[in-house]
Amino acid sequence: MELLDAFLPYLLPIVYAVAMISVFMGLCSYSVLAERKVCSWIQGRVGPNRTRVPLLGHIPILGNLLTGLGIFQPAADGLKFLFKEEIVPGHVNKFYYMLAPVLALAPALTTMVVLPFGRYVDADGITQPLVLANVDLGMLIILGISSLGVYGIVLAGWASNSKYPFLGGIRASAQMISYELAMGLALLPVFMWAATPGSDYGMSLFGAVQSQQTLWLFIWQPLSALIFLVALFAETNRLPFDMAESETDLVGGFHTEYGCFKFGLFFVAEYAHVIMGSALFVLLFLGGWNFLPGLADPWGESLIGTLLSIAWFTTKVFFMIFFFIWMRWTLPRFRYDQVMSLGWKILLPLAVGNLVFNTIIIALYDTFTR
């Protein structure tokens, strides 16, 4: 018993981390399913509706319902990737070729460490975030690490030693650089308002959520929200910005030479980025787990309240994921030069202007209310 007590502080974080990774990976595979289903509905089709697992799929009515919704499809997809023949083209640089998918997925999974997903009220009556690591610099960590994901793509493009992946890799890096700037600049006003002098939250995402109790940031910072959203689409390499993949002109882009599970890793990484992006947008602009603008926290202090806050947060994240998918099947892909000019000539000046404008407002506010 004493031994357990001694180890508990070390054991518990590991258990939490494993639990969170499992949930997150589950979400990833189901967002793949959501993508396929929403896409098929938009196109007037049915989508995956045949995969049936034994027992569970044969419960009279429920089984048919679940099968029709494609609930068992992710299992089939994953197994398919696992059991495919492992093909490594002869012309690639083996080591980097193998490393690239891992490098693409790891950053996306790392960022979730600082992602708060709910709140609880501790023994002293203080509201605390539910998060693996509650650090002050949450946002900086996310910005820093999530953009490392592009190295996986660039490396894949380079190691594949073939022209289409190479072009894909180059595009991905160019796009990442252009939109990273606008994204960071769009976020600054948010934290300038959220982290007022004297507040002890700093750059933490929890602080950003707590500051939105009365008014969601997306309502009074719509420009920041818009710039951030566009940049988010670009950063996650989703249509209309999927320059790196761009099937029509680059075959498959950076993953042209990849197959089986290595391709699966890239695939999961893309959805991991989507989920992270959605969660981030919800935290920063859609009030996190706050119920509605003006009605922040109707859930009580008990465990139920905590669970409700998590549920509400997840609902919003699901909506954002749906929005990502919905957008993808609505808009055509931009041309490469359009993407660049949108990033450098429109979003960046807008973000700078927005920053200056907010700085002036804050300065005036501080001068006249002191």
Next chain:
Amino acid sequence: MAKTKVLERKPLTPMEKTFLPQIVSGLKTTFGTMMQKDVTLQYPEERPNIPDNYRGVPTLVKDPNGREKCVSCQLCEFVCPPKAIRMTPGGIDAEADPERAHVEKAPKEFDINMLRCIYCGLCQEVCPEEAIFLQDVFSLSGYSREEMINNKEKLYELGGTLPDQHSKWDKKKAAEQSGNAH
């Protein structure tokens, strides 16, 4: 030479230049289609409606009294552009059908190679006895080339019986009974 007419395009309004209204209306459209009914046919369970004049797999048919209609005239064999039809004419068994024996012939063997057939329908058009019809079967599969050749039994099985407008044998009998056989 016809002159190309250049259409005047209205310049975009500032709001349109941001693309945002277009994106919103696009999102509205896709959301609308999401709510609509699916057009997918769940194929093996649900079958499409085949119109009457559909040109599917060529088949041999029998008349309502169960007689073979084909008289092995071989016209279809000769007309078939890709030479998909191969037949051997034969006689009719005098024991089984004394009435028709030595009057008509019937195919001994009748093979249609479905790997050659182009579904042109010429065989149906040329047949003087209305014995061969392209009906509603449209999906064929097999593991070998031999399996894809429909033999006589298969052709009759696929064809079944179709209503006959002429019923020449019945008319002949009626004429004989009323004493006016030719």
